[in-house]
Amino acid sequence: MVAIIDYDAGNIKSVEKALQFLGEEPVVTREREKILRADRVILPGVGSFGDAMGKLRCFGLEETIREVIGENVPFLGICLGLQLLFERSEESPGTEGLGILKGEILRIPQRADIKIPHIGWNSLEYPGKGRLFEGIEENVYVYFVHSYYLKAAEEDIVTAVTDYGTRIHASVEKGNVFACQFHPEKSSDAGLQMLKNFIHIPREGK
Numbered sequence: 001m002v003a004i005i006d007y008d009a010g011n012i013k014s015v016e017k018a019l020q021f022l023g024e025e026p027v028v029t030r031e032r033e034k035i036l037r038a039d040r041v042i043l044p045g046v047g048s049f050g051d052a053m054g055k056l057r058c059f060g061l062e063e064t065i066r067e068v069i070g071e072n073v074p075f076l077g078i079c080l081g082l083q084l085l086f087e088r089s090e091e092s093p094g095t096e097g098l099g100i101l102k103g104e105i106l107r108i109p110q111r112a113d114i115k116i117p118h119i120g121w122n123s124l125e126y127p128g129k130g131r132l133f134e135g136i137e138e139n140v141y142v143y144f145v146h147s148y149y150l151k152a153a154e155e156d157i158v159t160a161v162t163d164y165g166t167r168i169h170a171s172v173e174k175g176n177v178f179a180c181q182f183h184p185e186k187s188s189d190a191g192l193q194m195l196k197n198f199i200h201i202p203r204e205g206k
Contacts, residue, residue: 002026002199003038005065007055009045009080011183018185022196032064040199041068044185045080046145049105050092052080062098069100069177072204077179082150082172085179091148101174102153108146114165117147122162122170122182130159130173131201132180132194142170142180142187150181176204 002019004012006028019026026042027034035041043065045052056062069075077085086097089105097105108116121141126133149168152158160171160180171180178198184191 001038002040002042003035004028005035005041005043005061006030007045007052007059007061009047009052009055011044011046011079014183015042015044015078015185018192018195019199022192022199024199030059030061032060032067035061035064035068036071038068038073039203040074040076040201041065042076042078042198043081043084044078045084047080048091049080049083049089049097049148050095052084053092053095053097056084056098065098066100072176074176074198074201074203075178076198077177078185079146079181079183082179082181083148085177086150086152089148100177101157101172101179103151103169104153105148106151108149108168109165111165116165117145118164119145122164124160124162124170124182126160127158128156130171130178132171132173132178132184132197133159134197136190136193140190142182142184142191144170144182146181176201 157172157174184194
């Protein structure tokens with residue numbers, strides 16, 4: 001069973017529909033026990049870093065997320081869900097992220113030749129191809145919607161990058177934790193394949 005964490009951050013329906021298309025029956029929930037029973041857990045989201053962290057803490061989900069990851073359950077952060085896994089964001093100074101992964105979220109630099117927010121399709125390069133990208137060729141195009149980007153402190157966890165005014169760490173993998181800045185659920189067949197790959201990643205120790 002795949003649990004989608006519901007913390008009033010939007011973008012949940014599109015993830016749910018993509019998983020249903022793949023034959024899954026995802027459970028959208030913020031209940032600790034249901035999340036801990038799941039075989040896979042996804043943290044989606046769009047919106048403000050600070051507001052989202054406030055909601056996670058308000059609903060008691062911060063510790064639940066730590067428990068899930070500590071139990072080696074495959075965990076996927078999407079868009080804002082990626083950003084929340086890191087330590088801090090320029091969007092919300094003074095707000096601590098989950099800090100599960102090391103790095104920070106920075107504002108995409110203003111340039112005359114690009115628009116912010118970044119909305120649209122960009123290609124991916126694989127500095128170290130991760131398990132999400134099995135069967136997916138490099139330079140595949142995926143769909144982004146964001147104004148802030150990840151700069152991971154540990155280069156070896158970065159599995160995909162893209163360029164949009166700067167070098168963006170677009171996807172990471174560390175142990176059972178996966179995350180992508182782009183939206184696989186909105187990235188056509190390649191994105192569905194990434195979600196399918198995630199669903200079939202084995203749980204360590206099981």
